[in-house]
């Protein structure tokens with residue numbers, strides 16, 4: 001099958017590469033010439049483990065191409081995938097500017113009947129308006145069908161997810177269009193769920209909102225655990241043993257970030273508002289997550305009184321491990337606040353430093369290693385659970401820090417391990433370990 005994918009961001013590129021790997025002829029289109037030149041050489045513009053290798057392989061085997069030319073890409077396509085961004089407007093709604101541009105490009109360059117597949121996350125009803133617009137713009141003898149095919153890829157494991165997802169959702173009003181997209185997807189060997197267009201659009205928002213709710217729920221439980229002396233890690237295990245609850249997405253921490261959960265929860269709230277429905281539960285999830293991202297900051301201020309003049313080491317800038325993405329990361333809430341309070345911040349992340357430099361180029365002292373970031377600090381905040389941090393010897397903290405106060409927002413260490421050392425340790429939803437008086441520095 002010949003497939004054109006418009007947009008080579010995270011979703012478009014992984015989708016295009018995945019479709020080529022299962023045997024389709026894929027041509028990915030982007031307007032950015034420099035990016036296209038790089039991708040033709042097999043270089044992924046995003047950090048995603050395993051993606052470069054898979055790109056190179058499929059380019060070499062002749063199934064994957066890149067272009068800036070829409071006419072060329074659309075000419076032989078059986079299906080055109082829309083995978084452009086739908087960023088957040090100031091009011092929380094999804095911005096459809098890029099989607100509308102693609103609709104116009106399709107109308108300009110497509111010369112035959114076409115099936116358009118929407119991968120981008122779009123508000124319920126958008127696919128119907130795409131279809132209407134396209135059919136109004138295309139010549140009368142040409143017909144466009146539209147299929148909603150949302151993605152459920154996780155950053156950092158997208159290459160694994162595209163071949164091992166739990167389901168592929170196909171939302172279509174036309175049996176022929178649904179059959180074509182089913183045929184394209186069958187080689188993935190993943191269960192396919194066919195539904196109508198509006199339900200498919202809603203499945204994407206509902207799934208992300210549900211997962212965000214699950215995270216906020218366990219984080220609220222964690223906060224109560226701290227006050228009543230329970231341990232959230234053990235509570236999560238016990239809850240997860242009930243198959244109705246499930247073990248996943250019960251990891252307590254300093255809230256969710258990234259390019260999807262914050263944006264999609266707000267967009268769903270807006271979708272409900274637009275039909276006069278007050279989605280109170282979702283509003284609470286969003287509001288709570290904003291508070292939870294500040295949790296370490298509030299605890300440190302409660303402990304130290306003031307953070308002015310304190311030297312603070314920050315481990316982890318990315319919104320989660322295995323990605324360089326800092327969008328909506330807790331680091332973006334916490335670090336500017338620390339700076340505002342007059343603290344000196346040293347920060348380290350295995351790969352996200354370059355992205356943070358675009359936001360805070362000079363205000364932070366970036367270090368080349370975790371050990372440098374914790375050296376001579378009064379306190380350390382752990383914001384991302386990189387394996388590199390989890391495998392740090394706790395002795396290093398004792399040896400290198402001025403006073404060993406660790407605020408661990410991702411529960412990277414077991415309490416048993418920490419207890420062996422002279423460390424003051426605050427983590428999420430667990431017992432606080434106090435070894436020394438806050439006023440006493442070791443040196």
Ligand code: UDX
Pocket residue numbers: 151152153154155156208211215248249250251252253254255256257258259260261319320
């Ligand atoms: C998410 C969805 O998982 C994916 O299906 C969708 O297509 C895009 O959004 P992603 O944002 O890449 O994927 O990462 P994910 O692994 O889901 O984590 C999102 C955030 O939730 C991260 O900040 C992570 O730290 C946090 N999280 C996740 C928790 O705090 N606890 C958990 O138990 C799980």
